[in-house]
Amino acid sequence: MSSQAIQQTRSIAQQPATKKARSFTYEASLNIKEVLSFYAKRITDIVLASMMLVAFAPIMLVVAILIKLDSPGAALFIQKRVGTKRTLRRGLLTCEEQVFGCYKFRTMKQNADSAIHQAHIKAFISGELEGSNDDKAKFKLNRDPRITRLGHILRKTSLDELPQLFNVIKGEMSLVGPRPVPTYEVAEYDLWHRERLAALPGITGLWQVEGRSQVTFEDMVRMDIRYIRNQSLVYDIKLLFLTFFAVLASKGAK
Template sequence: MAESSTLSQSVASHSPQTIILEEKKFYLITKRTMDIIGASIGIVILSWLFLIVAIIIKLEDPKGPVFFKQIRIGKNGKEFYMFKFRSMVTDAEEKLKELLSYNEISGAMFKMKDDPRITRIGKFIRKTSIDELPQLWNVLKGDMSLVGPRPPLPREVAEYTEYDMQRLLVTPGCTGLWQISGRNSLSFDEMVELDLQYIRSRSIFFDVKVILKTVFMLFGSKNAY
C-alpha cells in the first residue's frame, strides 16, 4: 500500500473550511465499543448465512474465491482492504475499463444498474446487501465503523475536490445516511452532502437511528445494485 502516505498527506493538505471537527473522547470510546459488540454479535448470529452464501458462490463458480477484497481509503487517507462476498466474475476489475463509458452516476463513482460482470447469486446478495456482511470483520479490526461515510476507491479519491476530501475526516462505515436515503439513486454530490451532514451531526443516538433504519431497509431496498 505504497500510496497510503501520499493520500494521508493529501487529506492533511486539504484543510477543510466547511467542517471544524471536534473529536469527543466519550463519543469515540462509546462508538468503538458499540462497533466491537455489534460486529461480534452480527458475525455470530449470521454465521449460518455466511456459510450458505459461501456454498452457493462456490457452486456457481467452483474456481473463484468466496470473498472479494479491495483497497479502499479510510480515515485521513489511510488505505485498507475491505472485504465483501464476491458478487462479480473473477476478472471484474479488468473488465471495468471497458464499462467506464456506461457509468450511470455523475462524479467520482462508478455505478451501472445492469452491470454484466455481476453473477446470478451476485444479483441477489447485492440487492439485499448481504454481500456487505463480511465488512463486520473490517469493523472488528478498526478499519471501519458500523456507521460512517462509505470508503471510496483510490481512483475515486484522485478525482476529489477539496470539499469532497472532508468525507475522509472520520472512520468510514458499513452504513450511513447515503444508504438509507436513496443509495444508488442519488448523485455523487448528494452522497457527499449526506456524509458531511452525518459528520456534523454525529452522536450515539444518531448512529443507533441509522443502524435501525438500515436493518428495516436491508431486504427491501430497490436502489441497491
C-alpha cells in the same frame, strides 16, 4: 467531531472546487464529552459487530458455498478502499487518509475488468453520465455485465457486505459512517469532496438509508458530510435501524 475539527474541515470544503488534493489530514483537540463519545462509538462497533458475526455466521457460510457453486473464483473479494486512520492521544485526535483492504463477498465474475467501473465513476462524479435522469443518479452500473447471477441477489439484499464486519472489528471501518471509496474514485475528488474522508468509513450511512443507489454524487457527498458533522451514538443506532428496513424494502438497491 469537535467544533474545531468542523471548522477545519469546513475551511477545506470552501476551497476552490476545481482544485485537487492528494490527501486529507487534520488534528483536533477533544473535550471530555467528545473523548467519551469517541470510545463509546468504538466499543459499540466492536460489541455489535462481534454479535452480528456470531448471528450471521451460518448465513455467511451458506453464501460462501453458493458463490463457489455459482461461478469460478474465491468467495471473498478484497478491494483497496480509502478510509481514515484515527489516533487519539491525550485528547488530541489525529485523522489521516489510509488505504485498507475492504472485505466483500464476490459478486462479479472472476478477474472482472475494473476499467468499466472506473470509467463509470469518473463520469458519475463529473455529471457526464449518459441516459435517463435515473441512470445519471446511479453510482452503480445499470445492467453491469460483470455481475454473476447470485451476485445480483447478494447486492440487492446487501449480503455481500457482511464480511465488512471483520473490517469493523479491526478498526478500519465503523458500522455507520461515510461510504468506503475505491482509490481510483478519490483520485477524481475536488477538495471539498474529501471532507467525507474525515471519519471512519461505515458499512451503512445516511445516504444508504435516504437514497441507496438513487442519488447523485454531490448529494451522496453532502449526506456523508452531514453525518460527520452531526454524528452521535444515538444517531448511529437510528441509522442502523433505518438500514434494516431499507434493506428489507430493497430501497434503491442494485
